[in-house]
Amino acid sequence: MKTLVSDAVAEALRNGRGEAIRLHVAACTERMAPLFVGLRAGVPGREADLDFYAESVRDLWYADRPLADAAARVRRLERFPELQPSEEGITDVAETYAFFAALCLRYALSAHGSGDADEAVSCGHAALTAMGMLDQNVPGARFIAEEQRLQSLSLSGDASGLWDASVTSGRERFRAVWGCLPR
Secondary structure: OOOOOOHHHHHHHHHOOHHHHHHHHHHHHHHHHHHHHHHHOOOOOOHHHHHHHHHHHHHHOOOOOOOOOHHHHHHHHOOOHHHOOOOOOOOOHHHHHHHHHHHHHHHHHHHHHHOOHHHHHHHHHHHHHHHHHHHHHOOOOOHHHHHHHHHHHHHHOOHHHHHHHHHHHHHHHHHHHHHHOOO
């Protein structure tokens, strides 16, 4: 399967060790987190899901060791409504971006726990797909280019600079998606 992840990033992940994979998925998920948290905040009955999502993103940044409970977290996340099949599909703006944020976390947790580079590539692909859609919906946006740049930066090993850039980027994404929501 061809992904949107650059060949250089995919190759580096496949040739890298566990810590590089874990840093990459932590950063991708950090950038997607404001979409899930922001779009699901205030939805009745989702408080525990929001806490779980935020805790999981935080724990992904412990890149020096794999998450011992990653498989259990994946199973819990797969029960989220965003990852449940639906005959109608996803047509709502908020539903679309919450889906991609949940999908990104799903791949990140799996990659973090297993060190599987293909799961890390899928995590990056989910983020890039969402940003490509956002570029199509926001005139003049360049979110996919920024995501590609940050995915390359994730291979540098500088966790603090990457975290700062990811937090800033995630906030910008949320503001852009929020602006696309019907009023």
